[in-house]
Amino acid sequence: MPSIRLLSRLASAFTTPRSPEDFLRLVDPLASARQLRGLVTSVVPETADSVTIRFRPGKGWNAHEAGQWARIGVEIDGVRHWRSYSLSTGAGQDPAITVTAMGKVSTALVRGTRRGDVLFLAPPEGDFVLPERPRPLLMLTAGSGLTPVMSMIRTLVPRRADADLVLVHSSRSPEDSLFREELLELADQFPGFRLVQWFTGERGRRLDLAGTGDLDAACPDWRDRAAYACGPAEFLDAAEALWQREEGELRVERFAAVVAPGSGGEGGRVTFEKSDTEVEADSATTLLAAGEDAGLMMRSGCRMGICHACVTPLLSGQVRDTRTGEVHGEPGHLVQTCVSTAAGPVSLDA
Numbered sequence: 588m589p590s591i592r593l594l595s596r597l598a599s600a601f602t603t604p605r606s607p608e609d610f611l612r613l614v615d616p617l618a619s620a621r622q623l624r625g626l627v628t629s630v631v632p633e634t635a636d637s638v639t640i641r642f643r644p645g646k647g648w649n650a651h652e653a654g655q656w657a658r659i660g661v662e663i664d665g666v667r668h669w670r671s672y673s674l675s676t677g678a679g680q681d682p683a684i685t686v687t688a689m690g691k692v693s694t695a696l697v698r699g700t701r702r703g704d705v706l707f708l709a710p711p712e713g714d715f716v717l718p719e720r721p722r723p724l725l726m727l728t729a730g731s732g733l734t735p736v737m738s739m740i741r742t743l744v745p746r747r748a749d750a751d752l753v754l755v756h757s758s759r760s761p762e763d764s765l766f767r768e769e770l771l772e773l774a775d776q777f778p779g780f781r782l783v784q785w786f787t788g789e790r791g792r793r794l795d796l797a798g799t800g801d802l803d804a805a806c807p808d809w810r811d812r813a814a815y816a817c818g819p820a821e822f823l824d825a826a827e828a829l830w831q832r833e834e835g836e837l838r839v840e841r842f843a844a845v846v847a848p849g850s851g852g853e854g855g856r857v858t859f860e861k862s863d864t865e866v867e868a869d870s871a872t873t874l875l876a877a878g879e880d881a882g883l884m885m886r887s888g889c890r891m892g893i894c895h896a897c898v899t900p901l902l903s904g905q906v907r908d909t910r911t912g913e914v915h916g917e918p919g920h921l922v923q924t925c926v927s928t929a930a931g932p933v934s935l936d937a
């Protein structure tokens with residue numbers, strides 16, 4: 588009969604160099620002490636360019652509030668890329684993201700995700716959430732900007748008899764419009780929810796937020812409602828300017844950082860010291876994008892200067908903040924690579 592020591596030597600011969608965690612992962616793909624993961628449970632097409640990816644998160648995930656977002660990590664050609672996505676399901680439901688194919692990561696997610704895949708995750712965050720007490724609401728959305736608002740609608744409308752919510756959603760056409768069938772059904776079923784669809788293809792123009800005419804027609808009491816807006820930058824800039832003029836209350840969620848006019852500057856040579864890599868970056872390329880384009884595994888998060896996941900020590904040179912145009916930097920300072928471009932030669936501890 589083989590001795591215990593022999594059995595253990597045999598076992599270790601089979602298992603080396605795998606760690607116990609590697610074997611645990613074969614049984615449970617979400618098991619990782621180091622990195623929160625999510626197992627994809629379904630992928631449902633929404634439009635020709637977008638899908639809803641539902642996932643079961645592992646330990647370390649917190650239930651999301653309606654309107655919050657999470658960072659999602661995806662490996663493409665061996666490099667892990669992080670992007671932020673709003674959670675489109677209602678509070679208390681299994682999380683899901685609804686992604687529109689646009690660039691590198693979103694296209695990989697939309698075209699390549701299958702049930703059973705594992706996503707890398709960070710817990711939900713963000714303060715674009717419903718007000719604490721029920722009040723008349725106006726949601727202004729365009730394109731994929733509907734996703735965080737859809738989470739709010741799914742949370743509020745079917746559950747609260749006192750809900751009073753008007754959604755004005757702009758998209759190119761009915762076929763491009765996310766969650767269209769579900770929204771029509773909700774509007775049919777719940778008197779506290781009104782849907783105004785603005786199809787730019789049919790109307791021949793965008794919703795005009797430079798004046799108040801379109802809003803007066805879509806939602807005559809819009810001034811009396813707490814307003815939320817999410818969509819492309821120009822749409823949000825116009826909404827913010829209008830609400831500022833009207834001294835109203837507007838909460839905005841942006842999917843991309845605000846870029847200060849004329850913040851271009853000169854660009855320069857960027858040296859990633861630890862990675863022994865040098866690249867030439869123009870004034871429109873962030874330090875984060877420059878590193879990723881060179882194939883480096885850069886730390887990143889929201890990609891719009893909110894979460895600070897990308898901060899990296901500056902060794903020399905100066906950087907320009909794309910949001911303000913301000914040039915700054917001393918050796919040892921931490922720079923947010925997602926909203927900084929090179930202002931001349933720059934060296935980073937990355």
Ligand SMILES: Cc1cc2nc3c(=O)[nH]c(=O)nc-3n(C[C@H](O)[C@H](O)[C@H](O)COP(=O)(O)OP(=O)(O)OC[C@H]3O[C@@H](n4cnc5c(N)ncnc54)[C@H](O)[C@@H]3O)c2cc1C
Pocket residue numbers: 656670671672673674684685686687688689690691692693694731734735819841842843889890891
């Ligand atoms: C808080 C937050 C929530 C988000 N929620 C969602 C969501 O629910 N669904 C979703 O599809 N995306 C969402 N995004 C955008 C997402 O994080 C990515 O920016 C987007 O998927 C593009 O990444 P990419 O790698 O495909 O494109 P990249 O290859 O990084 O960029 C491609 C180009 O597209 C531009 N671009 C990026 N996003 C947009 C946009 N929204 N509109 C116009 N141009 C853009 C970039 O500036 C770049 O020029 C959210 C972003 C944030 C910060």
